[in-house]
Amino acid sequence: MQHHTTQALVEYWNAIRGDRPAPRRSEIEPRDIKRLLPYVFILERQDHWSFRFRLAGTGLCNAYGTEFRRQNMLGLWQDECHTNMTHLLNDVTGSAAAGVLEYTAETGEGRQVSFEMVLLPLAQDNGALTRIIGAAVPLENPAWLGDQMLTRQWIDRIQLIDPEQMPKSTAAALAPRIARQVPPRIHAGIPSLAARRQRLNAERPYLRLIKSEVPNTGTVPGKVFES
Structure with a gap:
């Protein structure tokens, strides 16, 4: 993982879950991760093909120029990227793995920006993994981001991590560091943001899939498949 926001969320999630496959949704305390919230989202798994946004932070919505609430995460991808995201989201909820991906999003004018995303399972009180x-x-934070809608995106790299191999910490120990995080600020330059809902098209699918046990900011050992 490259960005301190995604790293901090993974570490917080791992500390909260303890020795369980995943923490419960009710255990996530928003004030503990308030500095991360602009780019945090929660998905609800409805079936194999539907993972709907229950909420999405304002920073993420501003960056895309759209409101994500109630949209299907899989609707943001097409073709090969859609297939790979379907497998990844079902791996996260099916085997309590942690997903990390790097992808590129593009405006209608051809401007591009790279993103990093993490996906972490959450359990219901009965233990069912139905939330992410x-x-x-x-x-990066180009000056135009937030002024133009991101209309297409494609996956560059996917990593599946075994949480059992993650180093452990405590939420209390992480709290001071998370409190110091300063997420990027995106100017919401597009009017009527809540009314703008546009499907993204992955017109340039490219995938590099890495399965590993230990998160690493450098080269990760594992089996690599390229398309």
Whole structure:
């Protein structure tokens, strides 16, 4: 993981879950991660093909120029990227794995920006893994971001992480560092943001899939498949 926001969310989630496959949704305390919230979202798994946004942070919505609430995450991808995201989201909820991906989003005018996204399972009180908490953060902050809608996106790299191999910490120990996080600020330059809902098209699908056990900011050992 490259961005401090995604790293902090993964560490917080891992600390809260303890020795369980995933923490419960009710255990996530928003004030503990308030600095991360602009780019945090929660998905609800309705079936194999539907993972709807229950909420999405204002920073993420401003970056895209659209409101994500109630949209299907899988509707943001097409073709090969749609297939790969379907597998990834079902791996996260099916096997309590942590998903990390890098992707590129593009405006209608051809301007591009890179994002990093993490996907982490959340459990119901009965133990069922039906929710995902995640974050998607731009890896750079160009001046035009937020003034133009992002209309297409494609996956560059996917990593599936075994949480059992993650180093452990405590939420209390992480709190001071998370409180110091300063997420990028995106200017909401597009009017009527809540009314603008446009499907994104992955017109240039490219995937590099890495399965690993230990998160690493450098080269991760594992099996690599390229398309």
